[in-house]
Structures are given as C-alpha cells and as structure tokens.
Amino acid sequence: MRVEFEPLNNIAGRESPIIFETVQFVQSQSIQSIDGKVTILPEQFILLQNYPNPFNPETWIPFKLAQNVPVSISIYSAKGQLIRTISLGNKQAGIYVTKNKAAYWDGRDSKGFKVASGVYYYTLQAGEFIATRRMVIMKYNHRISKGKIRALFHAIMTTPHLVLRQAQRKKFRSAG
Numbered sequence: 001m002r003v004e005f006e007p008l009n010n011i012a013g014r015e016s017p018i019i020f021e022t023v024q025f026v027q028s029q030s031i032q033s034i035d036g037k038v039t040i041l042p043e044q045f046i047l048l049q050n051y052p053n054p055f056n057p058e059t060w061i062p063f064k065l066a067q068n069v070p071v072s073i074s075i076y077s078a079k080g081q082l083i084r085t086i087s088l089g090n091k092q093a094g095i096y097v098t099k100n101k102a103a104y105w106d107g108r109d110s111k112g113f114k115v116a117s118g119v120y121y122y123t124l125q126a127g128e129f130i131a132t133r134r135m136v137i138m139k140y141n142h143r144i145s146k147g148k149i150r151a152l153f154h155a156i157m158t159t160p161h162l163v164l165r166q167a168q169r170k171k172f173r174s175a176g
Contacts, residue, residue, distance in 0.1 A: 041066065041093045041094060041095075042064040042065065042066050042093070042094075042095060043066060044064075044066050045063075045064065045065060045066050045067075045124075045126055045127075045129035045131070046063060046064040046131075047061075047063050047122075047124040047131035047132075047133055048061075048062040048063060048064070048097065048133075049062075049133060049135075050062070050105075050122065050133070050135045053135050053136060054135075054136040054137065054138035055107070055135070055136070055137055055138070056107070056137060056138055056139050057106065057107040057114060057137070057139075058104065058105065058106050058107055059104075059105050059107070059135060059137075060099050060102040060103065060104055060105075061073055061102055061103040061104075061105060061122055061124070062096060062097035062098075062101075062102040062103075063096050063097075063102070063103070063124050063126070064094075064095050064096065064097070065091055065092070065093050065094055065095075065096070065126055066093055067093050067127065068090065068091065068092050068093055069090070069091065069126045069127030069129075070088075070089065070090050070091075070126075070127065071087075071088040071089070071090075071091045071103075071124070071125070071126045072085055072086065072087045072088060072124075072125050073085070073086045073088070073103050073105075073122055073123065073124055073125075074086075074122070074123045074125070075105060075120055075121070075122050076120065076121040076122075076123065077115075077118070077120060077121075078118055078119040078120065078121075082110075083109045083110065083115060083120065084105070084108070084109050084110045085110070086103055086104075086105060088103060091126070105122075107137055115137060116137075116139075117136075117137055117138050117139045118136070118137065119134060119135075119136055120134070120135050120136070120137060121133070121134055121135070122135060
C-alpha cells in the first residue's frame with residue numbers, strides 16, 4: 001500500500017493525528033480504521049542558533065536532521081582550541097529544537113571547569129554534514145545594565161571572527 005500526503009507549509013516536525021476510516025487493498029482485503037501520527041521530517045540538515053544567546057551559564061543547541069545519523073557537537077574557543085565534545089549518539093531524522101530535544105551545554109570544558117566569558121564556536125557533525133555557528137557566554141554582575149549587555153553582544157556577534165577557520169585550516173594542513 002502506498003499513501004501520499006501533501007504537508008501544509010511550516011509544519012515540519014509537528015505531529016498530526018491521522019485517521020483512515022476505510023483502507024481497501026487490491027486483493028479485496030480491507031482495514032476499517034487506522035489511528036496514528038504523522039511527523040513531517042526536514043528535507044535538509046540544519047544547525048540553528050543556540051538559545052539563549054548570550055548565555056550564563058547554560059545553553060541549548062537546536063538542530064534538524066534529514067537522516068538517521070551519529071551526532072556530535074564540538075565547542076571551540078575563539079582561538080580555535082577544542083573546549084569540549086558532546087556526543088549525542090545515533091539520532092533519528094527529525095527536529096531537535098525544544099529544550100527537551102536540543103543538545104545541552106552547561107558551559108563547562110571537558111575537565112568540568114566553567115569556561116570564561118567570551119565568544120565560542122559550536123560545530124555540529126551529523127554524518128557527513130558539518131556546520132559551525134558562534135555563541136557568547138557572558139558572565140556579568142547586576143551592576144551592568146541590560147542595554148550595555150545588548151550593545152556588547154551586538155558588537156561581538158557582528159565582528160568577523162576568522163580565528164576558528166584559520167585554526168581548522170592549520171589542522172587540515174598538518175593532517176595531510
């Protein structure tokens with residue numbers, strides 16, 4: 001049996017109930033009803049912006065998977081040093097954007113120490129797919145206004161940072 005559906009726009013990842021009253025097969029067999037759920041899967045792999053950003057001390061890293069693949073997220077400093085790798089294991093195709101599904105980072109390095117304030121990069125590796133985004137951990141006291149924090153965050157996020165790319169190039173050159 002082949003059943004085709006045309007999904008509505010902007011519903012990827014949402015589950016919708018589906019009910020068939022009668023399904024008839026070619027060989028005169030029939031099923032009276034089927035109750036189930038349909039999940040629309042993403043067509044491509046996507047790494048989304050972490051939230052909250054800036055953060056202190058924890059953040060969630062959302063992503064979308066087009067296929068079942070092993071998934072890991074690596075956190076790098078602005079100098080390109082590997083801070084921590086979070087192995088998520090094999091994940092099914094789907095949308096991982098909510099706090100209970102997205103990857104979680106507690107702001108600590110691989111030895112369990114809290115990292116300093118600053119710009120960090122996170123790289124999603126999902127099978128052959130690799131993507132990198134920037135995030136900011138900002139530890140602050142209550143004397144700093146929210147306006148100053150927003151201005152600093154904007155300045156950090158709009159300044160080009162090529163340090164990670166340069167570090168990755170050196171890594172690939174030395175490996176080859």
